Amino acid sequence: MKEKARTVLFWFILIQPFLDLYWFYHGTLANILPFTLPTIIRILAVATLVCLYFSSQNSWQKLSREKWLLIYIILLVVYSALHLLHVQHFTSVSPNNYGYTASGEIFYLIRMMLPLTVLYLTNELDFDQKQLQLVIEGISGLFSGTIVVSNLFVISLKSYETGTISANFFEWFFNPNIGYSHMASKGFFNFTNMISAVLFMLLPLMLFYLFTSFSWHTVLLNVVQALAMIEIGTKVAAIGLIGGIIIGLILFGLHKYLIKDVKNGGKAFLVAVLIEVGSLLILPFGPAIQRYNYEIYLAKQSDHDLTDEKKELAAGLQKYPSGEKRAEFLRYFIKKNYQEYALNPKFVFKSYPYQYDPEFWLKIMNEPGQARMENRHIEKAMLNQVVKTNNNKLDKLFGISYIRENNIFNLERDFTAQIYSLGWLGMLLFVGPYLAVLFYGAYRWLRYKSARTYLVSSLIVASGFILLAAFSSGNVVDFLTASFILAFVEGNLLVQVRKKEAIQYKIANLS
DSSP states (O other), X not given: OHHHHXXXXXXXXXXXXXXXXXGXXXXXXXXXXXXXXXXXXXXHHHHHHHHHHTTSHHXXXXXXXXXXXXXXXXXXXHHHHHHHHHHTSOOOSXXXXXXXXXXXXXXXXXXXXXXXXXXXXXXXXXXXXXXXXXXXXXXXXXXXXXXXXXXXXXXXXXXXXXXXXSOXXXXXXXXXXXXXXXXXXXXXXXXXXXXXXHHHHHHHHHHHHHHHSOSHHHHHHHHHHHHHHHHTOOHHHHHHHHHHXXXXXXXXXXXXXXXXXXXXXXXXXXXXXXXXXXXXXXXXXXXXXXXXXXHHHHXXXXXXXXXXXXXXXXXXXXXXXXXXXXXXXXXXXXXXXXXXXXXOHIIIIIISOTTTOHHHHHXXXXXXXXXXXXXXXXXXXXXXXXXXXXXXXTHHHHOSOHHHHHHHOOOSSTTHHHHHHHHHHHHHHHTHHHXXXXXHHHHHHHHOGGGOXXXXXXXXXXXXXXXXXXXXXXXXXXXXXXXXXXXXXXXXXXXXXXXXXXXXXXXXXXX
């Protein structure tokens, strides 16, 4: 049964790119059932894995000996019950309580438990290095290949906005007037930031296979992934590509010349350097740099002369210093001038509607233009205002609920986002394990020579990369495609850093 479970998990992780296809989350396919098809498939798959693994009596016996794990499971259950009880009662300015439903919140908690289950099972099922390589290269090829090919034929979905791109990679060099939103490609996938984070995570592992299994197909996969990371057009992908290759080269040098567990790699080193140089030459023509320049332009525009608007605002506030008349004037003024103040209409009309709290938006309008342009700043400001209105000290421990936080706006900064939705306790219980595994792997690497392998180093760096991306741009931990792949990588990290112990344990059992 353990072998069957390993096979199911192998294919389950490998199909994650297919489960992130755009059409599963938009249009007819998204509305067939109460929950999206990929989520249902994932729940069924994890349930199958659990049944297969625990069909063996040895698995139950092993679990019963892991006291800390049992305590953690109990804490998860107790926290979840307290969290659901806490978020039921909420004071807000929103007439629909920001769309909160108990069923939606329960479903979210279950979703958050799924990757943690996969992390545990991956560690227990003990994948060999060849299987790990097949999964990593397969995921990279599916994501990157789809992005590159769809870009080439100009059928890729835009990374920003909706619709398909207007120009492929080759047109970047001949038409400088293509807007970044018409260039940036995400293939046929749903979440741009999530794909960027996953590709960033895969980069050190793909370089590891380039250096240790040098062949035409590892070269091709690395080149295609680099091109995909440029074409997707996000800062995480662009900076991650340049910085990731540099770190990958340093990691290779460390293991070749200091730790000395890598023998060859000269050709691979040259290929990696060429990919780095090529990326540096292409990036100025790509969407990431164009978007950066456009943001600078918008920031300057947001600080344009607002003299007339400020005069109108001052006169109105002087005329209506308080009461409902003041609120009516502010609603009128905000609706009329939000564009002049460079406010994101999604925030003003949908996330935290100005009608319900015009004083909040007055405060935002009085901030400098650059602050008004910074999405994460406004996202946090809206959430802080919601927390302030609720005025419950327990929000720090148990959060305001994922449903509310997501319906306001999905804060593009993981860890902080989970503190808002789940509270500090929930963030530590649901997200903390990923950090704990990373730190544990680093600790084992530093302490034990047997754990100081090139693969372990690459797995540690890969885990660090995606968690850094999660903090930088968000949309990782709460999204199952990324969190399942992260769980699989970290599960294999645990296997590798404790490999010697596992072998000794098996020998002891056999004897």
